[in-house]
Amino acid sequence: MKIDTYMHRLPLFFLILFSVLLSGAASAKDVKDVDPVSFQKMEKSSLLIVDVRTPEEYAEGHVPGAVNIPLGTIQNDISMFEDKDKPILMYCRSGKRAGKALDILQQNGFSDLYHLDGDMQGWIKADMPVAMPAKTQASQ
Numbered sequence: 001m002k003i004d005t006y007m008h009r010l011p012l013f014f015l016i017l018f019s020v021l022l023s024g025a026a027s028a029k030d031v032k033d034v035d036p037v038s039f040q041k042m043e044k045s046s047l048l049i050v051d052v053r054t055p056e057e058y059a060e061g062h063v064p065g066a067v068n069i070p071l072g073t074i075q076n077d078i079s080m081f082e083d084k085d086k087p088i089l090m091y092c093r094s095g096k097r098a099g100k101a102l103d104i105l106q107q108n109g110f111s112d113l114y115h116l117d118g119d120m121q122g123w124i125k126a127d128m129p130v131a132m133p134a135k136t137q138a139s140q
Helices: 002-029 036-041 055-059 071-076 096-107 119-125
Strands: 031-034 048-051 088-091 113-116
Touching: 071 096, 088 096, 088 119, 096 113, 113 119
Parallel strands: 031 113, 048 088, 088 113
Antiparallel strands: none
């Protein structure tokens, strides 16, 4: 009899499991992964490129055209991102912080989101150009 009881619950279990997996896949597909070579070919005139690493990491080199908005800043105040339809590409050192930042934007209704596949480590490994912040007179 116990086996019969479990057999009746099995379809419900799989239905719940499928629903959970499907909901996760739906949110993940909203963020598009872009490899460094494809990124170089993208139209960037309206694209906001965001480096979510620390200012110290950003100063060591970043993707050309990127602005530095650390993850902690995004977690505390997303109001700096005014247009929810503007394309935004995010990256960090290895992917963890960029993933968190993209999750935050997704949860707040942003729709055109990209992730730099491989992040900064992948960028460097692909031998892409690395920009350095301009030095000011005071720091020279």
